[in-house]
Amino acid sequence: MKELNNKNCFLTGAASGIGRSFALALAKEGINLFITDINMEGLVKVKEEVEALGVKVIAEKCDVSKFEDFDRCAKQFHSKLGDVDLLINNAGIARGVLLENINLDDWKKVIDVNLWSIIYSLKAFIPKMLERGSGHIVNVASAAGILGSPEPLSYMASKFGVVGISEGLYGQISRFGIKVSVIIPLYIKTNIFFSGEEAKYPKKLVDGIGEEKLQEISQSMLEEMYDKAKSPDSVVKKYIAQIKKDQLYIYDSKGLLSVLAMKGANPKQYEEFLVKLNRDFRTSREAHFSKFGINLDDYL
Numbered sequence: 001m002k003e004l005n006n007k008n009c010f011l012t013g014a015a016s017g018i019g020r021s022f023a024l025a026l027a028k029e030g031i032n033l034f035i036t037d038i039n040m041e042g043l044v045k046v047k048e049e050v051e052a053l054g055v056k057v058i059a060e061k062c063d064v065s066k067f068e069d070f071d072r073c074a075k076q077f078h079s080k081l082g083d084v085d086l087l088i089n090n091a092g093i094a095r096g097v098l099l100e101n102i103n104l105d106d107w108k109k110v111i112d113v114n115l116w117s118i119i120y121s122l123k124a125f126i127p128k129m130l131e132r133g134s135g136h137i138v139n140v141a142s143a144a145g146i147l148g149s150p151e152p153l154s155y156m157a158s159k160f161g162v163v164g165i166s167e168g169l170y171g172q173i174s175r176f177g178i179k180v181s182v183i184i185p186l187y188i189k190t191n192i193f194f195s196g197e198e199a200k201y202p203k204k205l206v207d208g209i210g211e212e213k214l215q216e217i218s219q220s221m222l223e224e225m226y227d228k229a230k231s232p233d234s235v236v237k238k239y240i241a242q243i244k245k246d247q248l249y250i251y252d253s254k255g256l257l258s259v260l261a262m263k264g265a266n267p268k269q270y271e272e273f274l275v276k277l278n279r280d281f282r283t284s285r286e287a288h289f290s291k292f293g294i295n296l297d298d299y300l
């Protein structure tokens with residue numbers, strides 16, 4: 001999709017982070033927007049910012065884990081804006097805890113928001129796109145959707161699912177004139193760092209150090225990661241440039257490409273990489289706790 005001016009976009013998770021940056025950057029390109037979120041306070045603020053840029057904007061609540069919300073919004077979209085040219089499935093959550101504390105409710109919540117959302121969105125929007133033979137679907141996945149990492153397993157499973165749907169769709173739907181892209185962000189400075197559930201730690205550690213101290217340490221670990229992350233405005237500019245080129249995979253970190261190549265060309269080395277990545281994560285967590293005078297080995 002080379003030209004965005006005067007086109008229509010449906011966007012989820014627009015109240016914050018990557019979604020907010022998408023809304024503002026697309027409005028600057030002259031695209032009309034139907035922005036959605038569950039955080040209505042944040043969404044109304046983004047709507048005001050977008051309106052100031054002179055495009056049409058509609059803001060509605062859409063809980064992406066509910067098909068009825070997509071169905072309602074899709075009907076409103078078609079009656080108020082017309083055809084969907086760009087469908088951006090961005091909303092997502094990161095929660096889930098250490099392997100020792102698998103929580104089935106967390107799993108369900110993450111899969112509902114991150115994966116079922118894509119299925120519901122396709123069900124709501126694809127029929128009219130197929131009828132018309134045009135449109136571009138953009139799914140926001142994650143580096144945790146192409147490589148094994150120390151992220152929660154539920155998050156990885158959901159994002160691998162998003163990547164799988166996107167690849168399959170790309171092959172199946174291109175003959176109907178519909179484009180597909182999947183975005184693979186890696187550490188972007190957004191609220192997702194802080195909006196997940198508080199980390200749960202093994203009982204021995206909680207009893208030894210206290211819940212409050214543990215949360216303070218977790219928070220400072222997240223803040224360190226956040227400080228190193230990239231700005232959402234800067235990556236979204238790159239995402240839009242690649243959407244305009246109708247590219248399937250959209251990355252913001254070139255470093256990922258060599259690891260992906262390794263996965264195909266040298267499986268043994270990749271297995272070692274997976275183990276090392278987790279070891280490095282544990283080492284850096286231990287180092288962080290030691291800054292607070294705590295030796296994690298004494299508690300795990």
Ligand SMILES: NC(=O)c1ccc[n+]([C@@H]2O[C@H](COP(=O)([O-])OP(=O)(O)OC[C@H]3O[C@@H](n4cnc5c(N)ncnc54)[C@H](O)[C@@H]3O)[C@@H](O)[C@H]2O)c1
Nearest residue numbers: 013015016017018038063064091092142187188190191192
């Ligand atoms: N920030 C990163 O480092 C990073 C890395 C990889 C992938 N991602 C992905 O990028 C996407 C955007 O996340 P972000 O980093 O901008 O985080 P964010 O928390 O700033 O924004 C996510 C938005 O989704 C909304 N949301 C959450 N649950 C929802 C629901 N059930 N229905 C509708 N909206 C809901 C939130 O209210 C929020 O406005 C997510 O899919 C996330 O998994 C982010």
